[in-house]
Amino acid sequence: MAKEVKSVNYGLEKIFEGAQDFLPLLGTDYVELYVGNAKQSAHFYKTAFGFHSLAYAGLETGVKDRVSYVLVQDKIRLVLTTPLNSISPINDHIVKHGDGVKVVALWVEDAKSAYEETTKRGAKSYLEPVVEKDEYGEVVKAGIHTYGETVHMFIERKNYNGTFLPGYEKWESDYNPSSVGLKYIDHMVGNVGWGEMNQWVQWYEDVMGFENFLSFDDKQIHTEYSALMSKVMSNGNGRIKFPINEPAEGKKKSQIEEYLDFYEGPGVQHIAVATDNIISTVSQLRQRGIEFLSTPPEEYYKAVPVRLEEFDHKLREDIEPLKTLGIMIDADEEGYLLQIFTKPVQDRPTLFFEIIQRMGARGFGAGNFKALFESIEREQSNRGTL
Ligand code: FE2
Numbered sequence: 001m002a003k004e005v006k007s008v009n010y011g012l013e014k015i016f017e018g019a020q021d022f023l024p025l026l027g028t029d030y031v032e033l034y035v036g037n038a039k040q041s042a043h044f045y046k047t048a049f050g051f052h053s054l055a056y057a058g059l060e061t062g063v064k065d066r067v068s069y070v071l072v073q074d075k076i077r078l079v080l081t082t083p084l085n086s087i088s089p090i091n092d093h094i095v096k097h098g099d100g101v102k103v104v105a106l107w108v109e110d111a112k113s114a115y116e117e118t119t120k121r122g123a124k125s126y127l128e129p130v131v132e133k134d135e136y137g138e139v140v141k142a143g144i145h146t147y148g149e150t151v152h153m154f155i156e157r158k159n160y161n162g163t164f165l166p167g168y169e170k171w172e173s174d175y176n177p178s179s180v181g182l183k184y185i186d187h188m189v190g191n192v193g194w195g196e197m198n199q200w201v202q203w204y205e206d207v208m209g210f211e212n213f214l215s216f217d218d219k220q221i222h223t224e225y226s227a228l229m230s231k232v233m234s235n236g237n238g239r240i241k242f243p244i245n246e247p248a249e250g251k252k253k254s255q256i257e258e259y260l261d262f263y264e265g266p267g268v269q270h271i272a273v274a275t276d277n278i279i280s281t282v283s284q285l286r287q288r289g290i291e292f293l294s295t296p297p298e299e300y301y302k303a304v305p306v307r308l309e310e311f312d313h314k315l316r317e318d319i320e321p322l323k324t325l326g327i328m329i330d331a332d333e334e335g336y337l338l339q340i341f342t343k344p345v346q347d348r349p350t351l352f353f354e355i356i357q358r359m360g361a362r363g364f365g366a367g368n369f370k371a372l373f374e375s376i377e378r379e380q381s382n383r384g385t386l
Helices: 012-016 038-047 089-097 111-120 197-206 255-263 278-287 298-310 319-325 366-383
Strands: 025-034 052-057 066-073 076-083 100-108 125-134 137-145 151-156 182-191 211-216 227-234 241-248 267-275 328-332 335-341 352-359
Touching (some): 025 089, 038 066, 076 089, 089 100, 111 125, 111 151, 125 151, 182 352, 241 255, 255 366, 298 328
Parallel strands (some): 025 076, 267 352
Antiparallel strands (some): 052 066, 182 267, 227 241, 328 335
16 A cells, blocks of 8 residues: 655645636535435524525425435525435435535636536536526526546526525525534545545646645544545645545544444535634534534643644633533644544434634645544444444
């Protein structure tokens, strides 16, 4: 197994200097999950995560075979979809993977061009460009396959001012729990199979024009028992970041292998959502029943000030609430970041969320990997899958 990995490089601008971006991306448009019961999932994401009702498609809007609830919190849009019969191919996805991310939709200026540029570079087509219209204008959609059964949709909405997409109606609900302060998707991580990471890195480079701007090998990401490797892919303007993980050999089972076993293939491992006030966000999430990985030990928090000093940064938050809430801190040359990880949000140990507050740092918490993975291994051990 290859162990050589490039050194850390945060100089995105340098990498992209002079590069032609054939796939300009404006941001993440939405993330669609296929779930067993969209109505109940929607309630969970509203109640526990502070999302708001945005749009709906189903029997009442003329859709016969599935139902989709669209939720929003600041710039984050989640779509939760369930089939309404046994013949919908959405069932196959749920039978195989359980609840999980099907679509990572990207907001583009020109969906037809995005489709043409990526398919001519080798992307497998999922949906040829289609124009969908309603009284609020038109949207152009197209899609390509990525790892596993996950797809990227390209969404062009410059000529549209409806609530979400044609085919959806505004969803007015009397039940509106308050937001917890989640702002936007910071990054989304994919888990791929043994030895497949570099192939997907190459795919994001060749097909999507992304660059590999950070790499971690299994010497950096390991505990006494298990290991993984990760490379972070970013698009030209840095708005879209997709780290890609693969399992690595260790004394016991890698958490990535556990994911692959239970998801029955590659897929989205976690969605990292940003907040401006992680103490407030995590306090509310905990009150609303969201479970997080266990809190790092006392020694971890003793080491934090030293780690920040190494980089000449000063922690602006009180360390006590961070400690109480189990929030982790990492630093690099440019600043620091605060982060915490939920337990899986469905019964299979697959998809989970990360809450992140960036205080200048552009990394992914490499300094926390050891503490984090030890905590995941405690969970794996409880599940009998370590
Ligand atoms: Fe992450």
